[in-house]
Amino acid sequence: xxxxxxxxxxxxxxEARVDAIQAxxxxxxMKPAEFIGEFRELAxxxxxxxxxxxxxxxxxxxxxxxARLMANGKDAVAELGLSMPAHHRHLVVLExxxxxxxxxxxxxxxxxxxxxxxLPPDWYKDLEYRARVVRQSRTVLKExxxxxxxxxxxxxxxxxADTRYMVLPMRPSGTEGWSEExxxxxISKDMMIGVARVAGT
Amino acid sequence: xxxIHDMGGRQGFGRVRYALKxxxxxxxxxxxxxxLYSLAxxxxxxxxxxxxxxxxxxxxxxxxxxxxxxRSLTSLATLCVEKGIxxxxxxxxxxxxxxxxxxxxxxGRGNVETRPTLKPGDKVRVRTDHVPGHVRMPGYIRxxxxxxxxxxxxxxxxxAHAHGIHAEDEPTYDVRFNAEELWPHDADPxxxxxxxxxxxxxxxx
Numbered sequence: 377x378x379x380x381x382x383x384x385x386x387x388x389x390x391e392a393r394v395d396a397i398q399a400x401x402x403x404x405x406m407k408p409a410e411f412i413g414e415f416r417e418l419a420x421x422x423x424x425x426x427x428x429x430x431x432x433x434x435x436x437x438x439x440x441x442x443a444r445l446m447a448n449g450k451d452a453v454a455e456l457g458l459s460m461p462a463h464h465r466h467l468v469v470l471e472x473x474x475x476x477x478x479x480x481x482x483x484x485x486x487x488x489x490x491x492x493x494x495l496p497p498d499w500y501k502d503l504e505y506r507a508r509v510v511r512q513s514r515t516v517l518k519e520x521x522x523x524x525x526x527x528x529x530x531x532x533x534x535x536x537a538d539t540r541y542m543v544l545p546m547r548p549s550g551t552e553g554w555s556e557e558x559x560x561x562x563i564s565k566d567m568m569i570g571v572a573r574v575a576g577t
Numbered sequence: 578x579x580x581i582h583d584m585g586g587r588q589g590f591g592r593v594r595y596a597l598k599x600x601x602x603x604x605x606x607x608x609x610x611x612x613l614y615s616l617a618x619x620x621x622x623x624x625x626x627x628x629x630x631x632x633x634x635x636x637x638x639x640x641x642x643x644x645x646x647x648r649s650l651t652s653l654a655t656l657c658v659e660k661g662i663x664x665x666x667x668x669x670x671x672x673x674x675x676x677x678x679x680x681x682x683x684x685g686r687g688n689v690e691t692r693p694t695l696k697p698g699d700k701v702r703v704r705t706d707h708v709p710g711h712v713r714m715p716g717y718i719r720x721x722x723x724x725x726x727x728x729x730x731x732x733x734x735x736x737a738h739a740h741g742i743h744a745e746d747e748p749t750y751d752v753r754f755n756a757e758e759l760w761p762h763d764a765d766p767x768x769x770x771x772x773x774x775x776x777x778x779x780x781x782x
Contacts, residue, residue, distance in 0.1 A: 388674025390647050394606045396671035397613055397654060400663050406620060408613055415612035419601070463625055466729040468751065483585030483715050485629060486645065497599035501645045504593045506584040510717065511756065514765040520595045530767040532756075534585060536713050537749035537772030539729040564598075571595070 425494035425565035427458050428542055432568070433559035435469075436547040445469050449542070453492055460491050466539040467492065470531065472573070477528050478543045479517065479570030481509045482535040489540035493568040500569065510534060520571050542568045548576035578683065578709060579716055581637040586717040586760060607646040614653040623656040626739035630711035631655045634679035655679040683709035685740025688747060689776035695750055699725045700781040703752075703773065711739035714777045717759055718752075722781055726770065727751030734774060747775040 388396070401408040431453055435442040445452035449467030450460055460467060467489055470478035482488065486501040499505055509516045513530045517523075524530065533541045545567045551559060566572040602608050617623060623631075631652035632640075640648065655678040657663040668676045686708060695701060705720045706712075713735045729749045737744030749772045756764040 386675045388669070388672035388676060390644075390650060391604075391606045392672040392674060393650055393654065393668070393676055394609050394613070396668045396676065397650075397657070397663070398609060399671055400657075400667060401613065401616070404662070406616060408616060411616040411619075412609050412612040415615060416608055419608060419611070463732075465732060468727060481585075483717075484582055484713065485632065495601040497601060498603070498645070499593050499595045499599055502594060503584055503641070504590045507587040507590045508593070510769050511586045511588075511760055511764045513756070513767040513769075516593060519592050530765070532767055532769045533751075534715065534769065534771045536715055537729065537735075537774060538732045539727075539749055539751070539772050566597070 419495060423491050423495055425563075425568065426560065427453075427456075427491070428489075428493040428565070428568045429560040429563035430456060430556070431458070431492065431542075432544055432563050433556040435544055436559055437556055445544075446471065449540075458492060460489065460540070463538050464489065464491075464540050468533075468539060468541050469544050470533060470541055470570075471544045472546045472570075472577075474546070475527065475529060476531060477517075477524055477570065477573075478531045478533060478541075479509065479513060480533045480535060480541045480543065481506060483507070483510055484536055487535040487538075487540070488569075489542050492540075493542050494565045496569075497565065517571060522572055543570040544568075545574045546577040548574050550576065578633060578712065579707070580633045581635075581640050582633045583716045585715045602646075604646075607644075610646045610650045610653065614649055617653060617657065622660055622662055624733075624738060626711060626733065626735040627656055627741075628652050629713075629735075630682065630739040631659075631679050633711065634682060636677070636680055639677055651677065651679055682711075682740065685710035685742045686736050687742055687744045688734055688737070692747070692775045693778060693780040695725050695728070695775070695778065695780065697725050697727065701725060701750070701752060701773075701778045702781050703777055704779055706777070708736060710736060712736050712777075713772075713774065715771060718754060718771055718773070721754055721759055723752040723754040723771075725750045726753045729772065732774075734776065736774075736776070749774050750778065752778070 731746035734744040756767040
């Protein structure tokens with residue numbers, strides 16, 4: 377029998393524990409219900425991967441913007457009306473090329489540029505991804521469906537401080553003349569994390 | 578601290594449980610937890626470094642068996658109790674059951690005084706410090722050498738900021754390591770980049 381079994385048997389459910397804190401905050405005048413409503417709106421309607429997709433599509437079509445984005449990501453995304461939390465002081469954009477593939481992780485927890493590429497998916501925060509992608513990058517990417525040519529250099533970026541990273545995917549050929557909106561539709565959160573590539577690249 | 582949270586490079590884990598269009602939240606309470614700790618940060622009850630450290634201080638069996646948002650919940654409750662906002666008795670009375678909290682904190686530390694000012698291209702070694710309190714140096718780079726490829730603006734120094742200790746803000750450096758030097762003979766070839774605070778580094782000539 378595991379020696380922590382007695383804790384599990386008597387532990388209140390997570391819902392009951394959350395309710396306890398929420399009720400205590402309510403009693404202290406902190407208005408948690410209102411804040412939960414505001415948070416839900418941000419999470420569901422504002423912190424979306426469509427933001428980052430718009431940034432990438434603009435970088436594909438506007439070389440001057442791309443240069444500013446690569447030099448100072450946080451200032452460049454602000455041009456598109458996108459903001460980052462105050463403690464995210466720096467956004468580094470990592471460009472994929474025919475010979476370089478970038479992938480991001482946070483081995484210590486779950487840090488991401490969530491206001492730009494969206495809140496991190498469940499697997500990003502799981503122990504398997506955090507433990508393995510730094511050490512077995514090519515193997516893990518292959519298991520996740522991304523088989524890279526042997527000649528491709530893999531660059532892993534561990535988000536251990538408050539600088540944030542996002543991957544700029546490669547633009548596929550055959551998309552010349554496409555609008556930014558149509559190009560943005562090609563780009564997903566997983567591509568900006570670096571575990572997927574745009575079809576045809 | 579060399580805690581269970583420091584997952585990078587640990588072996589024995591299976592495949593990533595990956596799905597296309599994976600969700601961030603699975604249960605309604607998870608969003609409430611995320612909002613409640615954000616509210617606590619906004620109200621100045623604790624900062625993000627304290628929040629991260631209180632997750633790291635979870636008893637290791639609890640850490641490994643808890644879901645991501647149960648870890649958030651445990652950190653939030655622990656800090657509210659430690660800061661005197663709530664008591665454990667109140668939480669357990671309201672929840673009608675046990676409310677496991679994190680383990681007590683060890684002391685933090687201030688900046689390293691002899692830290693180097695670095696620029697891209699500089700060769701560095703990660704100091705071999707063992708820190709009892711909060712630290713954002715993943716264990717897999719301790720003592721390893723790499724090259725600076727990027728410099729950030731200054732941030733609060735987490736080793737101090739998680740413990741209420743006054744310290745100077747520091748830049749972080751994106752340092753490029755070679756995976757085959759981090760884990761000789763047992764890594765896929767790659768460059769691994771880590772955001773490293775100035776106090777964790779020394780220059781290599």
